């Protein structure tokens with residue numbers, strides 16, 4: 181499909197080859213784990229069965245990448261990419277605000293394999309650059325971040341990584357491929373927890389890596405060994421979900437903007453964190469690097485008891501995870517950041533009253549009504 185085709189058209193058509201046997205318009209699910217090996221050696225763990233390739237084609241088109249791999253979870257995608265790029269003696273520089281699972285994985289896994297790491301704030305990029313060592317092989321960022329929606333300047337990080345010849349990885353889960361395409365800005369490897377916006381219906385667990393052909397081949401070498409490939413049935417569901425990702429995320433963008441403004445004006449609400457708000461410290465950078473929109477994630481502080489507020493919500497569901505068509509809300513104190521002490525949480529700016537809101541595709545007025553009655 182020609183490159184100038186819009187995202188919404190790509191989301192429907194790229195990789196959706198249809199049914200060659202009966203002329204059906206959707207892809208058949210090829211469950212086979214045994215294929216004739218004369219033309220190509222196909223096998224589910226080789227990431228090359230028809231349903232795996234169909235999803236990768238669609239996602240690569242949406243991310244402006246050349247190739248990719250589908251994994252059984254976001255963490256499988258993240259850890260496989262990391263281990264594929266690193267070896268004993270290497271160093272990886274992380275941005276400080278990371279998804280809890282990635283943070284824990286770094287703490288528990290990397291040193292055991294002789295890989296050192298640092299976690300540094302990207303607010304001050306001079307300080308970030310100073311953390312680069314001669315053995316630094318990977319820079320890893322995540323923007324917008326969880327749960328405070330902090331923004332990292334992608335182009336600036338790419339510039340300094342290139343100066344030092346370092347590979348860059350970004351976790352693009354929060355933005356989704358609809359809003360932010362880091363490969364356009366020079367990022368080498370994009371990872372997603374497909375469990376979130378890519379799946380979009382809170383019923384799938386998967387992950388993706390999108391990159392150049394060359395780097396994908398390198399990641400694939402390790403991916404074959406770690407064996408985290410996604411099965412055909414789930415690949416089909418992901419491909420189906422992706423057909424509506426642009427529609428879903430556009431509605432979530434719109435709703436989140438309305439909700440952020442509404443919350444900011446509410447007397448019983450404290451700080452509101454959303455990159456679409458003009459008073460977000462890096463609003464201008466967010467606007468530049470998220471041309472599709474500011475996303476469906478926001479967080480805010482309630483004055484008074486967050487537990488009482490959560491209990492009174494009728495439509496917005498108290499649940500972990502995010503990116504589904506239904507609105508969900510969590511208290512980071514009890515979920516993603518439960519393992520930090522109160523002092524540690526205070527240091528990163530996560531108060532006990534903070535709530536993280538994954539805005540769904542419902543009518544924005546209905547969402548506001550639910551919040552109003554709960555307040």
Ligand SMILES: *Cc1c(COP(=O)(O)O)cnc(C)c1O
Pocket residue numbers: 253254255256279281282322326351353354372373374375376385386387
């Ligand atoms: C959920 C999440 C992950 C981990 O993905 P899983 O699919 O749960 O393995 C990684 N990064 C971010 C930003 C996430 O929200």
